[in-house]
Amino acid sequence: MRSIDDLLAQLDHDRVRSMTQELISIPSVNPFGQEPGVGLREQEVGLRYAELLTEVGCEVLVDEVSAGRPNVIGVLKGSRPGPTLLLTGHLDTVDVTDYDDPFTARIEDGRLYGRGSCDMKAALAAFVEVARVINEHDADFAGELMIAGIADEEDRMIGSVHWSEHGPVPDFAVVGEPTSLKVCPAHKGQYGAKFRTFGTAVHSSIRSEGVNAIEKMADLIAGFADYNDELDSRPAHPLCGNATFSIGTINGGEVMSTVPNFCEIEADRRMVPGETVDQVLAEYNDRLHAVAAADSEFRYELDGPTMSSAVLDTPLDHPIVTTVADETETVLGTPAIIEAFTGATDAPNFHCPAVIMGPGSIAQAHTLDEFVPLSELEAATKIYLRVALSLLS
Template sequence: MKHRAIAILEELIGIQSVNPHYGEGAAGEMALSRHLERLCREAGLVVSRQQVFEERDNLIVRLPAPRPGPLLMFEAHMDTVSLGAMPDPLTPIHREGRLYGRGACDTKGSLAAMLAAMETLALQPDTLGCDVMLCATVDEEHAYRGPLKLLELGLPIAAAVVGEPTNLRIVAAHKGCARFAVHVRGKAAHSSVPHEGVNAIVHMSRVIRYLEETVAPELADIRDPLCGPATLSIGTISGGRQINIVPDRCSIEVDRRIVAGEHPGEALAELEARLLAWSRTQGIDLSVEPLLLDWALGTPEDDPLVSAAKRAAGGLGLPEGSRGETYGSNASKYQGIGGIPSIVYGPGSIAQAHAVDEWVPVAEVEAATAFYVALARSFGR
């Protein structure tokens, strides 16, 4: 017989939920959330909605324990990236133990496993060690407004498990980022008399050397044992208007990855102050523009959530060690902003997320379901 989580996952793949940020034809999360709501009500679960944008709600599903206990949240986002060039993205296709479809891996596989776990737990609530909540959120693939809005409710969440592809590894740490642009101003002049201008591109080349040769090497000292060092990468450059004009503008965009223990806003402010101080000594006119700040995740190894996750995994013969990742997730928002100990756990590999041939191993979805059930029974005891 087909595993319940696989049956749910096939239905979820069939409902397009591309993040509206990806433009025309993107359906958003509403149809998917209505389907989830129907399944939850059929299972006797208590469902409520929280509007984040018009026609885009977080879905909040609750299952109280018979005796009062701490509140454990399972969370997974409902949106996907665009359908892209994937053949039959909305048709669940089974091949060699894999289930293909847009969102199969990122992150409908986790969502289906969490919902199947909630259904199982709802049948035997007396086995619960804690109150359990499943939150299906919107807008992870763009600006993570869903989790931020959820935090505004101020729910007494004791711990959070975020469903993203980790190949069934307990991820207790991942990097965050402080992205920013650097704008250098020069003075335009005709290229036949370049000495009458100030070349913004040439000045920017010195900024780049400073970042690469002085700032970046020092970041190697800021290390997380699970995730490795903080890093810096210059991703874009633009400047100049035409060949016969000395450029008066040049800009770069920089992705500074932060590790647990660093605050994204403080990391950016520190780097900005440093760049401004250095540029004054160099006679370079520059400004820094913040682009995106995202928290790093760093839940301690001895946190009750990590311990309960290890117990649950060990009891099922699944990997018990915790691991760090370089990619981000909603978990760092719950921990960084909400102060909620969080881990990331789910079926599939990040390598298949967003890919043209997105798939998830069927066996991992089934195992993840068992893990979520076991964790809800183990946490709070």
């Protein structure tokens, strides 16, 4: 049986680099509601990812979630029964408007640039290399190493939502989103909703005969003015802090000279572990009812979710957290930094204890100058291999 150091020495970091470059060169921009087509879907990169996983010995399933939008799942089976570790990332990227040459992955000053470099084709490439070393160098392991490329993380998460409904359920998961190699066992959830107010349209010269929906919306917004203070006054989650409420859009009215009969806002509620959607809706309805109680002309509608993603709250003493933290410390030579991930991810949809840990920084994801530091990519590849060998021992 090969030692861990022996196997680590087999990692081919040049291969990880060129695989990352190749995956970047296959556009997989999320369609964000447009009709999916070549370049604007995960199919092309997903099929290549399936080939890469097959080449390193995985049994591969391409699970088409919707037309041209696959989840790609590869499995390496160990020599004896044991747990299933999922290493996973999303296949899609954000858009490339105004991005200069987004799909030519160039290496400069120790960084690999291109759309999807840190978010998150580098991690996808690292996972393939972990499977290659384990398979080609006869690493003895128990259970299953499962590697998955997931569709549509950047928009509606149809890939991981599909997974949450159909399985499989792994025992633990590492999601390789860019964390600068910090270990993130928790993140907030998100609940989007629209609030609408209704009025009566009349010519603005006889405004008193109408009901102004924009003014009603102003009353509603005022009714939410102290909501963030209330959220801040609640006990903070140790990693995620406090919940937040933010109004992101407002629309209403048609022309200046007409009293508007309609106004709509969309609000983003970030939920902390322990909160439920029902609780958020109850808070929304309390505030709506308070405004309505003071104004018999207040007519409204609450519509949601327009966006919904779950919280992640993996216990800090769970082996997936302690193992990823320990192996990160071993590879980096400094104690792992454990904190919440700033955004929402696919992680809760796998229904297993999970951590987010990957190369590159969320600060570069979604920018017009996306990159992953090669040193972090190398370190992440080593960490993923060590985690797999440790948890599947």
